[in-house]
Amino acid sequence: MTATIDTGLTKAERNDVVQELSKVLADSFALYLKTHGYHWNVRGPEFFSYHTLLEEQYREVWAALDDIAERIRALGEFAPQAHSAFANLTSIKDGDPENDAPTMLKELMKDHETVIATCRAALAVADDEGDDVSVDLLTQRLAAHEKSAWMLRSTLGGR
Ligand SMILES: [Fe+2]
Structure with a gap:
């Protein structure tokens, strides 16, 4: 008995969604790494609140990386897992520890907006392909990134 996939989505439908989810995973990984690095290297009188x-x-x-990667597995494909694979797929630029605090926060705010754009494109494809589970996951990711972008924007004094 072979372990074939019969979940109501064709291989072509699943592959279309996986391509988009792989970009979301790569952007999320790059944003994770950059945010953690800026947590370490941010400096200034507001250090503790930025650090926190x-x-x-x-x-x-x-936490979201695992959900996105495991969704790709449930769709029958391998999740990208190498730095080189992530580097090829992401649109997020590396951070610079020399940046001052406002520059770091502004970069991260824009990076959340980049991930939001990637999630929206992925959600449209998942919706077209009838993949409601990925639509749900991507809706949750949009909500989280919009909230993080708001917090960074307000910390910078914007609305
Ligand atoms: Fe820490």
Whole structure:
């Protein structure tokens, strides 16, 4: 008996969604790494509040990585797992520890917006392919990234 997949989605439908989820995973991994690095290297009179905010945010993204990767597995494909694979797939630029605190927070705010755009594109594909589980996951990721972007924006004095 072969272990074939019969979940109501065709291989082509599953592959289309996996391609998009792989980009979301790569962006999320890059944002996780950058947020954790800025948690370590941020400096200034507001150090403790920035350090704490960034910890909350990197922990949230870290937990999501597993959900996104395991969704790719449930769709029958391998999750990307190498630095080189993530580097090829992500649109997030590396952080710089020399940056001052406002530059770090502004970069992270824009990076959350980048992940939001990647999630929205992925959600549209998942919706087209009838993959409600991925639509649900991506809706949750959008909510989390919009909330993190708001917190960074407000910390910077914006609305
Ligand atoms: Fe820490």
